Amino acid sequence: MEALLFDLIDSEWRYAQSIASDEDKDPQPPEFREINKEKIQKTVENINQKLKGSKIADKKGGAQAKAKLNYIRNNFEKNLDKYQQQEDILAERGSYSKTDTDATFMRMKEDHMKNGQLKPAYNAQISTENQFILNYTLHQTPADTNTLASHLENFKDNIGQEKFCEIESLTADAGYGSEENYELLEKLEIEAFVKYNTFDKEQDENYQSKNKTFSKEHLHYNREKDFYVCPMGQRMEKKHESSKTTKTGFEQTLSHYKTKNCQGCPLRSMCHQSKENRSIERNHNLERHKELTRKRLKSEEGIEKRKKRCYDVEPVFANLKHNHHFKRFMLKSLKKVEIEFGLHALAHNLRKKVA
Numbered sequence: 001m002e003a004l005l006f007d008l009i010d011s012e013w014r015y016a017q018s019i020a021s022d023e024d025k026d027p028q029p030p031e032f033r034e035i036n037k038e039k040i041q042k043t044v045e046n047i048n049q050k051l052k053g054s055k056i057a058d059k060k061g062g063a064q065a066k067a068k069l070n071y072i073r074n075n076f077e078k079n080l081d082k083y084q085q086q087e088d089i090l091a092e093r094g095s096y097s098k099t100d101t102d103a104t105f106m107r108m109k110e111d112h113m114k115n116g117q118l119k120p121a122y123n124a125q126i127s128t129e130n131q132f133i134l135n136y137t138l139h140q141t142p143a144d145t146n147t148l149a150s151h152l153e154n155f156k157d158n159i160g161q162e163k164f165c166e167i168e169s170l171t172a173d174a175g176y177g178s179e180e181n182y183e184l185l186e187k188l189e190i191e192a193f194v195k196y197n198t199f200d201k202e203q204d205e206n207y208q209s210k211n212k213t214f215s216k217e218h219l220h221y222n223r224e225k226d227f228y229v230c231p232m233g234q235r236m237e238k239k240h241e242s243s244k245t246t247k248t249g250f251e252q253t254l255s256h257y258k259t260k261n262c263q264g265c266p267l268r269s270m271c272h273q274s275k276e277n278r279s280i281e282r283n284h285n286l287e288r289h290k291e292l293t294r295k296r297l298k299s300e301e302g303i304e305k306r307k308k309r310c311y312d313v314e315p316v317f318a319n320l321k322h323n324h325h326f327k328r329f330m331l332k333s334l335k336k337v338e339i340e341f342g343l344h345a346l347a348h349n350l351r352k353k354v355a
Contacts, residue, residue, distance in 0.1 A: 092247070095118075103332070104121065105118040105119065107142070123141060126316060127151070131316055133349055134155070135154060135158060135159075137151045138337055138338050146247070148172075148184065149180075170194065171306070172195075174194075174195040177196035180248065193297060213270075216280040216282065219236070228257050230271065230278060232265055232271075237260070239258050252283055254282070255281070255282050261277060319348060320348060
């Protein structure tokens with residue numbers, strides 16, 4: 001809404017400039033995008049003076065412009081305060097609930113309407129060992145990928161730096177498999193048994209045979225000279241590098257490769273659909289992490305840890321939800337729901353200990 005309001009002022013300025021006399025025109029328009037009440041008010045008054053001094057402004061188009069200007073004058077200041085307050089509440093989030101401003105709208109797995117409704121929620125993360133909850137955190141983002149760093153930081157604060165350094169490995173599902181998380185675990189010297197998004201698909205023989213020939217993952221790569229080889233044996237030389245920053249501020253480096261000539265290639269229709277020569281984009285650091293992770297997950301230890309995760313973490317959530325009917329929070333605000341979840345976690349551990 002704030003952007004629409006600025007666009008409205010911009011259109012008013014352009015209209016005023018179009019009907020103003022040559023000597024009354026300003027060479028440079030004001031920078032409306034600045035959130036500055038005084039500057040906007042001065043601009044509105046300037047537009048108003050131009051409209052008053054023009055005979056054209058008395059016609060139908062000018063009457064509409066004056067009506068818009070009155071709306072800006074009467075509503076801008078209070079709306080700007082409201083928009084600023086909403087932006088402060090949102091912070092890095094994409095939405096929030098009016099009934100609980102700390103909650104973010106998320107798509108629920110258990111939706112009785114069966115239509116994928118968005119509801120205000122918190123993303124609960126837990127660390128377990130033999131179905132005991134060792135650590136829990138509540139997050140305002142629906143993506144599990146962005147929760148690992150703060151979850152581990154909270155774990156370290158709870159158990160202390162010395163005990164935290166004793167953690168040798170971490171097992172998690174594909175929701176946490178990102179370059180940023182792999183880098184974090186490598187820095188902490190924690191062995192990552194964390195799936196990436198295509199790991200399970202790669203275990204399917206049909207997927208492997210379908211993508212083996214032409215997918216960029218299976219093209220031959222010469223590490224020493226830094227080039228790829230296409231299915232017809234043509235070198236794909238490196239053209240340039242680019243960087244991309246994620247929402248969390250993590251910077252990724254991407255390498256771009258391209259063939260010299262695909263014209264007349266009998267495999268072109270199966271290889272790619274581009275009208276130009278084939279090009280690919282590769283994140284070598286992420287591929288390095290994926291290769292290491294693939295070896296870990298396929299080892300005997302990795303297979304055992306993957307099996308254990310299914311009957312270690314998931315039953316805890318099932319017990320809380322279905323056996324103890326903890327399917328929604330009764331309190332509001334992040335601080336209060338953290339306490340509420342903590343009480344449930346404590347009760348779960350006590351029941352587990354007694355049993």
